Amino acid sequence: MLERMQMMKPVGNILDKCLALKKGEQLLVLADTDNLRIGQMFMLAGQERGAETIFLTYKPRSRHGEELPPVIAAAMKAADAIVAPTTFSVNHTDARKAASAAGARLIFFPGCKEAMFLDGSLDVDFIEQAKVVKKLSEVLEKGSSVRIRSDDGRTDLTLDIRGRHAVPQNGICHEPGTISPPPCIETAVAPIEHSTEGVAVIDGAIVPGGEVLEPVEIRFEKGRIVHIDASGKDGKYMKNLLASYNDENIYCHVELGFGLNPLCKIGRGVELEDEGEFGTIHLGIGNGITFGSSIRASGHIDLVIRHPIVEVDGVTILKDRIVTV
Known part of the structure; x- marks a missing residue:
């Protein structure tokens, strides 16, 4: 009771x-x-x-x-x-x-x-966090090129967001047609189709799936995942998960999302918290129609990176879990 x-x-x-x-x-x-x-x-x-x-x-x-x-x-x-x-x-x-x-x-x-x-993740001040979501969304709206790196140099990814609209999800749905998945407060943008290039190390979570304990290196060429390091347990899981869709478009990069809820925490067993933890990003692959991409697939998967360095048009907007906009 x-x-x-x-x-x-x-x-x-x-x-x-x-x-x-x-x-x-x-x-x-x-x-x-x-x-x-x-x-x-x-x-x-x-x-x-x-x-x-x-x-x-x-x-x-x-x-x-x-x-x-x-x-x-x-x-x-x-x-x-x-x-x-x-x-x-x-x-x-x-x-x-x-x-x-x-x-x-x-x-x-x-x-x-x-x-x-x-667990308290829904106790966040939605109104206050909406201000952060708005500022970051405005930067993405105006941006053209994005680079994602890591301190150890293993992640180095580039993508084009020219002309794409940000999709803010701040937990507040007061206007007709608005959507949000609290406790995952975020903003996201769809890259231009086939523009993503480089390597990313997924060390946060696979959604659906859960927390990543053995980081997984993946490589993108022309907007598609062309290689998954399946040497560890999490890499095997990711490779098998994507293959289970039997859909070539499931490998396409369709979303760059920013987790913006300071009360979310990866590893609690709640998917919305895995991709909503403040200071993380997630790379969405598969179906991208809800983000403004033309790519359709039979599902959508989010791959979370814990400590990214993100630059938009050469200006750092996220580093050390701090958003600077």
Whole structure:
């Protein structure tokens, strides 16, 4: 009972602060069968706030970005606001894209676990962090070239973001069509297709998967991963994970994301925290349509780097976990 009461506080905060849910709005609670208890709490909290609350559940998908049943897609498009505690992300789907285009506000929790409602990561000051997200997004909007390095020299990656729009996800979805996956506060941008070149050492996390304990070196050529060092356990996992999609586009680089939540921590077993930890970056591969890329794939995977040095047009904007914009 005490644990349930503790979880209801962040549930209420999500509806009040992140979604600004209003009495009479149509709130869709979308939970797969692995997350029924969390879905029920959102349903009760929505009803308490006077929203017309609809609770739908479905069988968990098999991977991030897998399309949803048509009846779910139709309900999403009709809703004013959506909360989606699910095992796999609804973000990289046509259903989500259509719902956003129709004006639905969406908070989604891919890799959802009850632990994230108890570990404090959702207690962050969303309004304050939104200022950091905004400043960094403005730099990416104006930027042309990005270089990502590491102190040891093993990571050295370049990409072109000319003309691409930043996609901020600050946890605040007050305007129609906005989306965010708290506790992962971030901003992201899609590189120009086939522009990413160089080597990156993944030493933070593989999402889906978890914390990386044996860093994995990967090499990009013309925007695609062409080599994965599979000598260690995590490298083997990554190589097998990508191969399991049986989709050549899963190897394409489609996102550069910046984790911006100071209360997130890699290794708690919560995917949203793995890619949301402040001062990290993640390289998204696979489906990139939600970031403005033309590349479509059967899934989306994020590869997290813990201590990157990031330059935009020759100016350092991230080093030693400090954002300088």
